[in-house]
Amino acid sequence: MIDQLAINSNTYHGFSLEDAVKGAAKAGFKQIELAAVKDHTAHVLPEMSEKELLAIKKLLHQYEMRCVGIGAHSNVMTEAGIINVLKNVELANFFECKYIITATGDPHHDSDVIEDEQILIRNLLPVIEMCERLNKVLVIETHGNNYATGTALNRLVQLLSRRIKINYDTANVLFYGNIEPYDDLQASVAEVEFIHLKDKLGANQEWNFPAIGDGNINFLRIFQILERANYKGPISVEIEFTPEGPSGLDVVNDSVQRSFHYLSTILSKLGGVR
Numbered sequence: 001m002i003d004q005l006a007i008n009s010n011t012y013h014g015f016s017l018e019d020a021v022k023g024a025a026k027a028g029f030k031q032i033e034l035a036a037v038k039d040h041t042a043h044v045l046p047e048m049s050e051k052e053l054l055a056i057k058k059l060l061h062q063y064e065m066r067c068v069g070i071g072a073h074s075n076v077m078t079e080a081g082i083i084n085v086l087k088n089v090e091l092a093n094f095f096e097c098k099y100i101i102t103a104t105g106d107p108h109h110d111s112d113v114i115e116d117e118q119i120l121i122r123n124l125l126p127v128i129e130m131c132e133r134l135n136k137v138l139v140i141e142t143h144g145n146n147y148a149t150g151t152a153l154n155r156l157v158q159l160l161s162r163r164i165k166i167n168y169d170t171a172n173v174l175f176y177g178n179i180e181p182y183d184d185l186q187a188s189v190a191e192v193e194f195i196h197l198k199d200k201l202g203a204n205q206e207w208n209f210p211a212i213g214d215g216n217i218n219f220l221r222i223f224q225i226l227e228r229a230n231y232k233g234p235i236s237v238e239i240e241f242t243p244e245g246p247s248g249l250d251v252v253n254d255s256v257q258r259s260f261h262y263l264s265t266i267l268s269k270l271g272g273v274r
Contacts, residue, residue: 002267006031006068008238010041017043023253025063027260033069033236037107046087068234069099073107082123089130099194101167103143110144131163139167139194148177150188157191166191171198171209178204189229198238209240211255213262223270
Protein backbone atom coordinates (compact mmCIF):
# COMPACT_ATOMS: atom_id res chain seq x y z
CA MET A 1 0.00 0.00 0.00
CA ILE A 2 2.99 2.31 0.19
CA ASP A 3 2.50 3.01 -3.53
CA GLN A 4 -1.04 4.25 -2.81
CA LEU A 5 0.11 7.01 -0.46
CA ALA A 6 -0.34 10.63 -1.51
CA ILE A 7 -0.09 14.00 0.21
CA ASN A 8 -3.13 16.25 0.39
CA SER A 9 -1.77 19.70 -0.45
CA ASN A 10 -4.26 21.15 2.06
CA THR A 11 -1.65 20.02 4.61
CA TYR A 12 0.28 23.06 3.37
CA HIS A 13 -2.62 25.46 3.96
CA GLY A 14 -1.14 28.96 4.07
CA PHE A 15 1.90 27.96 2.05
CA SER A 16 2.50 27.70 -1.69
CA LEU A 17 1.96 24.68 -3.88
CA GLU A 18 5.68 24.72 -4.60
CA ASP A 19 6.30 24.44 -0.84
CA ALA A 20 3.92 21.49 -0.73
CA VAL A 21 5.44 19.65 -3.68
CA LYS A 22 9.01 20.20 -2.50
CA GLY A 23 8.28 19.17 1.08
CA ALA A 24 6.23 16.11 0.14
CA ALA A 25 8.76 14.90 -2.43
CA LYS A 26 11.60 15.24 0.07
CA ALA A 27 9.59 13.18 2.57
CA GLY A 28 9.13 10.39 0.03
CA PHE A 29 5.67 11.03 -1.43
CA LYS A 30 5.23 10.54 -5.16
CA GLN A 31 1.54 11.45 -5.47
CA ILE A 32 -0.47 14.52 -4.55
CA GLU A 33 -4.09 15.59 -4.13
CA LEU A 34 -4.30 19.20 -5.30
CA ALA A 35 -6.39 21.45 -3.04
CA ALA A 36 -8.77 23.58 -5.11
CA VAL A 37 -10.92 25.34 -2.51
CA LYS A 38 -11.59 29.04 -3.03
CA ASP A 39 -10.92 31.28 -0.04
CA HIS A 40 -9.16 28.45 1.77
CA THR A 41 -6.44 26.38 0.09
CA ALA A 42 -6.46 27.35 -3.56
CA HIS A 43 -3.32 25.67 -4.86
CA VAL A 44 -5.11 25.13 -8.15
CA LEU A 45 -8.38 26.55 -9.47
CA PRO A 46 -10.38 26.12 -12.68
CA GLU A 47 -10.16 29.90 -13.18
CA MET A 48 -6.38 29.77 -13.59
CA SER A 49 -4.99 30.53 -17.02
CA GLU A 50 -3.60 27.80 -19.23
CA LYS A 51 -0.14 29.24 -18.58
CA GLU A 52 -0.62 28.91 -14.80
CA LEU A 53 -1.96 25.37 -15.10
CA LEU A 54 0.88 24.30 -17.37
CA ALA A 55 3.34 25.72 -14.84
CA ILE A 56 1.78 23.50 -12.17
CA LYS A 57 2.12 20.50 -14.46
CA LYS A 58 5.76 21.40 -14.98
CA LEU A 59 6.28 21.70 -11.21
CA LEU A 60 4.78 18.25 -10.62
CA HIS A 61 6.90 16.76 -13.39
CA GLN A 62 10.04 18.39 -11.99
CA TYR A 63 9.54 16.64 -8.65
CA GLU A 64 8.21 13.41 -10.21
CA MET A 65 4.88 13.94 -8.46
CA ARG A 66 1.66 12.56 -9.94
CA CYS A 67 -1.73 14.17 -9.31
CA VAL A 68 -4.30 11.64 -8.04
CA GLY A 69 -7.20 13.95 -7.24
CA ILE A 70 -8.61 17.47 -7.19
CA GLY A 71 -9.86 18.52 -3.74
CA ALA A 72 -12.75 20.69 -4.90
CA HIS A 73 -14.99 21.05 -1.85
CA SER A 74 -18.23 22.72 -2.96
CA ASN A 75 -21.75 23.16 -1.65
CA VAL A 76 -23.49 20.82 -4.07
CA MET A 77 -26.89 21.88 -2.76
CA THR A 78 -26.42 25.14 -4.70
CA GLU A 79 -26.22 25.88 -8.40
CA ALA A 80 -22.88 27.65 -7.92
CA GLY A 81 -21.51 24.63 -6.10
CA ILE A 82 -22.49 22.25 -8.89
CA ILE A 83 -20.97 24.56 -11.50
CA ASN A 84 -17.74 24.58 -9.48
CA VAL A 85 -17.68 20.78 -9.30
CA LEU A 86 -18.24 20.53 -13.06
CA LYS A 87 -15.31 22.89 -13.67
CA ASN A 88 -13.17 20.78 -11.39
CA VAL A 89 -14.08 17.61 -13.28
CA GLU A 90 -12.59 19.32 -16.31
CA LEU A 91 -9.58 20.31 -14.20
CA ALA A 92 -9.11 16.67 -13.19
CA ASN A 93 -9.16 15.81 -16.87
CA PHE A 94 -6.41 18.39 -17.49
CA PHE A 95 -4.23 16.87 -14.76
CA GLU A 96 -5.04 13.33 -15.91
CA CYS A 97 -6.33 12.18 -12.54
CA LYS A 98 -9.41 10.10 -11.86
CA TYR A 99 -10.89 11.65 -8.70
CA ILE A 100 -12.66 14.85 -7.70
CA ILE A 101 -13.28 15.25 -3.97
CA THR A 102 -16.11 17.20 -2.34
CA ALA A 103 -18.40 17.21 0.66
CA THR A 104 -22.09 18.08 0.30
CA GLY A 105 -22.40 21.41 2.13
CA ASP A 106 -20.46 24.58 2.78
CA PRO A 107 -16.74 23.90 2.23
CA HIS A 108 -15.69 25.39 5.55
CA HIS A 109 -18.41 24.65 8.11
CA ASP A 110 -20.80 22.24 6.35
CA SER A 111 -23.46 22.82 9.00
CA ASP A 112 -26.51 23.09 6.73
CA VAL A 113 -29.16 20.41 7.06
CA ILE A 114 -30.21 18.63 3.87
CA GLU A 115 -33.92 18.12 4.33
CA ASP A 116 -34.63 16.63 0.90
CA GLU A 117 -32.00 14.17 -0.32
CA GLN A 118 -33.75 13.95 -3.69
CA ILE A 119 -32.65 17.54 -4.42
CA LEU A 120 -29.05 16.52 -3.80
CA ILE A 121 -29.44 13.51 -6.08
CA ARG A 122 -30.97 15.64 -8.86
CA ASN A 123 -28.21 18.24 -8.49
CA LEU A 124 -25.55 15.59 -9.00
CA LEU A 125 -26.98 14.29 -12.29
CA PRO A 126 -24.94 16.62 -14.56
CA VAL A 127 -21.82 15.77 -12.56
CA ILE A 128 -22.51 12.07 -13.03
CA GLU A 129 -22.99 12.62 -16.77
CA MET A 130 -19.68 14.49 -17.10
CA CYS A 131 -17.82 11.94 -14.99
CA GLU A 132 -19.20 9.18 -17.19
CA ARG A 133 -18.13 11.00 -20.33
CA LEU A 134 -14.62 11.76 -19.06
CA ASN A 135 -14.13 8.54 -17.06
CA LYS A 136 -13.87 10.31 -13.69
CA VAL A 137 -15.22 9.56 -10.22
CA LEU A 138 -16.64 12.06 -7.74
CA VAL A 139 -15.91 10.97 -4.18
CA ILE A 140 -17.99 12.49 -1.38
CA GLU A 141 -16.17 12.98 1.90
CA THR A 142 -17.28 11.93 5.36
CA HIS A 143 -17.74 15.51 6.46
CA GLY A 144 -20.19 17.87 8.08
CA ASN A 145 -23.73 17.74 9.31
CA ASN A 146 -25.37 15.33 6.90
CA TYR A 147 -22.91 12.61 5.90
CA ALA A 148 -20.45 12.42 8.76
CA THR A 149 -19.90 8.67 8.55
CA GLY A 150 -19.18 6.03 5.97
CA THR A 151 -22.43 4.30 6.87
CA ALA A 152 -24.44 7.43 6.05
CA LEU A 153 -22.62 7.95 2.76
CA ASN A 154 -22.93 4.27 1.89
CA ARG A 155 -26.71 4.66 1.79
CA LEU A 156 -26.42 7.74 -0.44
CA VAL A 157 -23.95 6.43 -3.01
CA GLN A 158 -25.95 3.24 -3.47
CA LEU A 159 -28.81 5.44 -4.71
CA LEU A 160 -26.51 7.03 -7.26
CA SER A 161 -24.16 6.02 -10.06
CA ARG A 162 -20.93 4.03 -10.12
CA ARG A 163 -19.37 7.45 -10.74
CA ILE A 164 -20.14 8.56 -7.15
CA LYS A 165 -18.18 6.88 -4.37
CA ILE A 166 -16.96 7.60 -0.82
CA ASN A 167 -13.92 9.54 0.30
CA TYR A 168 -13.39 8.14 3.80
CA ASP A 169 -11.73 10.58 6.21
CA THR A 170 -10.46 8.62 9.20
CA ALA A 171 -10.57 11.58 11.62
CA ASN A 172 -13.68 13.36 10.33
CA VAL A 173 -15.87 10.49 11.46
CA LEU A 174 -14.69 11.24 14.99
CA PHE A 175 -14.94 15.02 14.65
CA TYR A 176 -18.30 15.20 12.85
CA GLY A 177 -19.81 11.78 13.50
CA ASN A 178 -18.60 11.13 17.06
CA ILE A 179 -17.69 7.54 16.24
CA GLU A 180 -14.43 5.65 15.81
CA PRO A 181 -13.54 4.75 12.23
CA TYR A 182 -13.02 0.99 12.46
CA ASP A 183 -16.47 -0.64 12.36
CA ASP A 184 -17.80 2.23 10.25
CA LEU A 185 -15.06 1.81 7.65
CA GLN A 186 -15.62 -1.93 7.63
CA ALA A 187 -19.33 -1.39 6.97
CA SER A 188 -18.77 1.04 4.09
CA VAL A 189 -15.43 0.02 2.56
CA ALA A 190 -17.04 -1.60 -0.49
CA GLU A 191 -18.07 1.88 -1.68
CA VAL A 192 -14.83 3.65 -0.66
CA GLU A 193 -12.51 4.70 -3.52
CA PHE A 194 -10.50 7.45 -1.83
CA ILE A 195 -9.06 7.84 1.67
CA HIS A 196 -8.15 10.96 3.62
CA LEU A 197 -5.74 9.53 6.13
CA LYS A 198 -5.90 11.86 9.11
CA ASP A 199 -4.99 11.44 12.78
CA LYS A 200 -6.83 12.85 15.80
CA LEU A 201 -5.90 14.12 19.25
CA GLY A 202 -8.09 15.43 22.07
CA ALA A 203 -11.85 15.27 22.42
CA ASN A 204 -13.85 14.20 19.38
CA GLN A 205 -15.09 17.72 18.61
CA GLU A 206 -11.69 19.34 19.19
CA TRP A 207 -9.90 20.56 16.05
CA ASN A 208 -6.60 18.77 16.52
CA PHE A 209 -5.29 16.75 13.57
CA PRO A 210 -1.55 16.11 14.06
CA ALA A 211 1.06 14.22 12.06
CA ILE A 212 0.11 10.61 11.34
CA GLY A 213 1.21 8.56 14.34
CA ASP A 214 1.03 11.44 16.81
CA GLY A 215 -2.67 10.95 17.54
CA ASN A 216 -4.94 8.22 18.82
CA ILE A 217 -6.09 6.43 15.66
CA ASN A 218 -4.94 2.84 15.23
CA PHE A 219 -3.71 2.95 11.64
CA LEU A 220 -2.56 -0.64 11.59
CA ARG A 221 -6.19 -1.59 12.20
CA ILE A 222 -7.29 0.80 9.42
CA PHE A 223 -4.85 -0.75 6.95
CA GLN A 224 -5.91 -4.28 7.89
CA ILE A 225 -9.51 -3.37 6.98
CA LEU A 226 -8.35 -1.88 3.67
CA GLU A 227 -6.14 -4.86 2.88
CA ARG A 228 -8.92 -7.37 3.53
CA ALA A 229 -11.17 -5.35 1.23
CA ASN A 230 -8.45 -5.30 -1.46
CA TYR A 231 -8.62 -1.51 -1.48
CA LYS A 232 -6.74 -0.07 -4.48
CA GLY A 233 -7.52 3.67 -4.34
CA PRO A 234 -5.40 6.63 -3.23
CA ILE A 235 -4.55 7.11 0.47
CA SER A 236 -4.15 10.87 0.80
CA VAL A 237 -2.39 12.03 3.97
CA GLU A 238 -3.86 15.20 5.46
CA ILE A 239 -2.51 17.09 8.47
CA GLU A 240 -4.64 20.03 9.63
CA PHE A 241 -2.91 20.79 12.95
CA THR A 242 -4.85 22.96 15.46
CA PRO A 243 -6.87 26.18 14.93
CA GLU A 244 -3.67 28.17 15.52
CA GLY A 245 -1.98 26.32 12.67
CA PRO A 246 1.70 25.38 12.41
CA SER A 247 4.27 27.97 13.48
CA GLY A 248 6.13 27.74 10.19
CA LEU A 249 6.91 25.77 7.06
CA ASP A 250 9.58 23.76 8.88
CA VAL A 251 6.91 22.41 11.25
CA VAL A 252 4.75 21.29 8.31
CA ASN A 253 7.69 19.65 6.56
CA ASP A 254 8.71 17.86 9.74
CA SER A 255 5.16 16.57 10.26
CA VAL A 256 4.98 15.35 6.67
CA GLN A 257 8.34 13.60 6.95
CA ARG A 258 7.45 11.93 10.24
CA SER A 259 4.09 10.84 8.83
CA PHE A 260 5.70 9.18 5.82
CA HIS A 261 8.27 7.44 8.01
CA TYR A 262 5.58 6.22 10.41
CA LEU A 263 3.41 4.92 7.58
CA SER A 264 6.37 3.20 5.91
CA THR A 265 7.05 1.41 9.20
CA ILE A 266 3.40 0.44 9.71
CA LEU A 267 2.97 -0.82 6.16
CA SER A 268 6.16 -2.89 6.34
CA LYS A 269 4.63 -4.74 9.30
CA LEU A 270 1.23 -5.25 7.71
CA GLY A 271 2.02 -8.52 5.95
CA GLY A 272 2.94 -10.20 9.22
CA VAL A 273 -0.01 -8.93 11.26
CA ARG A 274 -3.51 -10.22 10.57
